[in-house]
Amino acid sequence: MGRHVADQAQEYDFFPAHVVHTRRLGPTMLRVTFGGPALAGFAGGGRDQSFSLFLPQPGQAEPNLPYGEGEGWFHAWRALPERERAVMRSYTVRAQRTSPPELDVDFALHGTGTGSPAPGTGTDPADRSPAGPAARWAAEAGPGARVVLLGPVVADNRSVGFRPPADADFVLLAADETALPAVGGILDWLPAGTRALVWIEVPDAADAQELGGADGVDGVDVVWLVREPGRPSGLLAALRAAELPAGAPYAWLAGESGTVRELRRHLVGERGLDRRAVAFTGYWRRGASEDRLRAEAYGETS
Ligand SMILES: Cc1cc2nc3c(=O)[nH]c(=O)nc-3n(C[C@H](O)[C@H](O)[C@H](O)COP(=O)(O)OP(=O)(O)OC[C@H]3O[C@@H](n4cnc5c(N)ncnc54)[C@H](O)[C@@H]3O)c2cc1C
DSSP: OOSSBOOTTSOEEEEEEEEEEEEEEETTEEEEEEEOGGGGGOOOOSTTOEEEEEEOOTTOSSOOOOOOSTTHHHHHHHHSOTTTSOEEEEEEOOEEETTTTEEEEEEEOTTOSOSOOOTTTSSOGGGGSOOOHHHHHHHHOOTTOEEEEEEESSSSOTTOOOOOOTTOSEEEEEEEGGGHHHHHHHHHHSOTTOOEEEEEEESSGGGOOOOOTTTTSTTEEEEEEEOOTTSOOSHHHHHHHOOOOSSOEEEEEEEEHHHHHHHHHIIIIISOOOGGGEEEEEEEBTTBOHHHHHHHHTTOOO
């Protein structure tokens, strides 16, 4: 059970939780396992289920989050000084277990200086990006660290974006490392026998993972791309060069927002896909923090 009703539609609630343990998945990716009795009420819908994660500021023991009825919490949170209020960031449920209640969340460690050197280069690809408070928090997180999740209390909720129509002939996924956890969740969920073509771009070849679920099953092809340091994404070129099977695809695109926009333009404009069959989400934007994106969404200029 969460703490207070956080959403008038009653789809979401706050879930206080703590870090159980962390595990390195690759040079630039870290899995954080969250636990705590409240998470028993977190009704994840699988696939690309996302949620808002609230983190303490450096020096705080827990996130400073004014709970409130309905949407009131958001205005109360925004009214707090920026350096005192909890850091709020979007993340994906990579996996969920019930006994004990636990959630796995995979963090891209951009700019944290904690990665391992890429083979042959002596430098860490994660170091070449700007850092952010969430990536920094994850890099240093240890057992017992306290957080709050704002997540679903019903499994069929608005934060699940992967919704292929029943008559899709195949699925096309394109993602960067921030959307790799969502791709993992989608492949775990896909019915056996689904034809799926998957492109995933990561900063380091050693960030490629065994994805489980449909990965490795007949009909699912996963292509791993490694982003050249300081170079634009290679996802568009890879998709352009791909020969797609006949039939009606359902495409799901997520990652850096400029790249996602280009991918969508290619699929709809150049390949003629029905725009309703292309789900796309910018997970981050080069040069802008999530706070900045939220301020823009609310019509502020700061
Ligand atoms: C629905 C949704 C689900 C998401 N799920 C995940 C997830 O499961 N795992 C995950 O790691 N991320 C995920 N993200 C992306 C994550 O929210 C952003 O990367 C976020 O900006 C990280 O916060 P931060 O505090 O580390 O950086 P911010 O303070 O937001 O940004 C600081 C700077 O870092 C840059 N930046 C942000 N992310 C990256 C990056 N990956 N590489 C290089 N530079 C970057 C920004 O452009 C900015 O210049 C998700 C986003 C959305 C919208």
